[in-house]
Amino acid sequence: MKFAIAVFSPAHAPSSRRALRFAEAVLAGGHEIARLFFYQDGVHSASSNVIVPQDEQDIAGQWRTFVENNRLDAVVCIAAALRRGVLDEAEASRYQRPAVNLQQPWELSGLGQLHEAAQNADRLVCFGGD
Numbered sequence: 001m002k003f004a005i006a007v008f009s010p011a012h013a014p015s016s017r018r019a020l021r022f023a024e025a026v027l028a029g030g031h032e033i034a035r036l037f038f039y040q041d042g043v044h045s046a047s048s049n050v051i052v053p054q055d056e057q058d059i060a061g062q063w064r065t066f067v068e069n070n071r072l073d074a075v076v077c078i079a080a081a082l083r084r085g086v087l088d089e090a091e092a093s094r095y096q097r098p099a100v101n102l103q104q105p106w107e108l109s110g111l112g113q114l115h116e117a118a119q120n121a122d123r124l125v126c127f128g129g130d
Contacts, residue, residue, distance in 0.1 A: 002032045004117035007042035009128025011060035012052075016045060019127035020062055027070060035117035036067065036074045038106075040129055043081040046074070046106040049099075067105045075117075078108040 003026050009015045026033055038045055050060040067074040081102065082091060088102040102108065118124040 001123065002034050002121045004034045004037065004114070004121035004124045006037045006039055006114060006124065006126040007045060007128060008040045008126060010041040010044040011050060011058075011063065012056070013041075013128055015128035016042065016063075017057070017059050020059060020066060022125065022127070023066065033070075033072055034121040035113065036072055037077070037114045037117060038075070039077045039080050039111075039114065041080075041084070042128060043076050043084055043086045046076045046081075047086050047101045048103055049101040064105070072105075074106050075109045075113045076102060076106050077114075078110055081108055 005019060005023055007016055007019045023033060023036065044050060045060045045063045047060065052058040052060070066072070076086065078091070081087070082095075086102050087095070087097055087100055088106075088108050089100050091108065092098070092100045
């Protein structure tokens with residue numbers, strides 16, 4: 001089965017951790033992840049500037065490792081990212097901002113990527129949000 005997974009909550013939220021564990025289980029079960037899509041506060045999971053207290057799990061770091069190790073398509077909504085100050089090199093330059101905090105393996109793109117993933121997957125599973 002092919003899954004598209006959308007994450008709407010930041011890395012420190014329990015739903016982001018559940019999404020990560022679900023994604024791990026999907027692959028462990030022999031299924032496929034068509035795309036991971038980070039939207040709303042979920043874009044913070046892709047920020048390289050997230051600092052986690054020593055007594056907490058680094059879910060953002062775990063997301064990065066998971067995406068890299070499994071060579072997954074991980075898309076961050078560009079509108080949500082810009083609103084929250086999550087910028088790749090191109091957007092930082094475009095808006096004349098001094099910091100870049102979105103790097104590989106993440107890719108900025110629009111909501112059309114979520115729609116496409118939902119069309120190409122057997123199931124769209126969403127975690128978090130309002």
